[in-house]
Amino acid sequence: MSRTSEETRVQVRPAVEADGTSLAEIDHLTWSPDVTPAPRWAVDKVFFRDADHVRDTLVAHEDDLVVGYLQLERSTLCPASGHVQIINGLAVHPDHQGRRIGRLLLTAAEAEARRRGARRITLRVLGGNTSARALYAACGYRIEGVLEGEFLLAGRYVDDVLMALDLTNET
Ligand SMILES: CC(C)(COP(=O)(O)OP(=O)(O)OC[C@H]1O[C@@H](n2cnc3c(N)ncnc32)[C@H](O)[C@@H]1OP(=O)(O)O)[C@@H](O)C(=O)NCCC(=O)NCCS
Structure with a gap:
């Protein structure tokens, strides 16, 4: 797998364990209560949980420079949802945002979800994360539900928006 942006020399490849340091830095730089309910990632915290976590990570890179990542995994461990993949992480280095890397x-x-035989990709995004919501909408994701006031972040109750992409309509 190797995909190139039309406007940049950025390509996407499967992650390797050695990417962990760069990806931890990207999380540290991008995570805030505006984009995730989780506490800011410590820059020295080990990024990958295990080998499956590495396998489920796609890395955007420009030559040797890692500029972003996306994590795609099974929605649940239940066989009944084996047709659903979920995006559980997406971030682009602040210096490289707006270059269509997302x-x-x-x-x-x-493409990877289709390769895995999925019929749906789901994700959750904070209600106030306008750039991510615009990106998902631009890529065909539709809102399927809203958990109102799901998180208390920086003193405010924030919605959790559930979005999904139907993979059964196109090839
Ligand atoms: C959300 C994020 C991944 C977008 O990455 P990006 O590479 O800057 O986005 P792109 O350049 O690919 O943008 C593609 C489309 O998304 C939308 N978009 C992206 N950023 C936007 C912004 N700040 N305002 C409005 N629309 C935006 C636009 O529709 C854009 O289409 P265009 O290029 O035709 O204008 C990036 O801002 C980021 O890492 N944010 C912090 C982490 C985060 O929020 N992750 C998602 C958690 S659910």
Whole structure:
């Protein structure tokens, strides 16, 4: 798998364990209560949980420079949802945002989900994360539900928006 943005020299490839340091830095730089309910990622925290976590990560890179990532995994461990993949992480380095790298990663994720036989990709995004919501909408994801006031972040109750991409309509 290797996909290139039309406007940049950025490509997407499967992650390797050695990417962990760069990806931890990207999380550290991008995570805030505006984009995730989780506490800010410590830059020295080990990024990958295990080998499956490495396997489920796509990395955007420009030559040797890692500029973003996306994590795509099974929605649940239940066999009944084996046709659903979920995006559980997406971030682009702040210096490289606005270069259509997020779009490139979502395109690669869609191809990977199809390769895995999925019929749906789901994700959750904070209600106030306007850039991510615009990106998902631009890539065909539709809102399927809203958990109102699901998180208390920086003193405010924030919605959790459930979005999904139907993979059964196109090839
Ligand atoms: C969300 C994020 C991944 C977008 O990555 P990106 O590479 O900057 O996005 P792209 O350049 O691919 O944008 C593609 C489309 O998304 C939309 N978009 C992206 N950023 C936007 C913004 N700030 N405002 C409005 N629309 C935006 C636009 O529709 C854009 O289409 P265009 O290029 O035709 O204008 C990036 O801002 C990021 O890492 N944010 C912090 C982490 C995060 O929020 N992750 C998602 C958690 S659910």
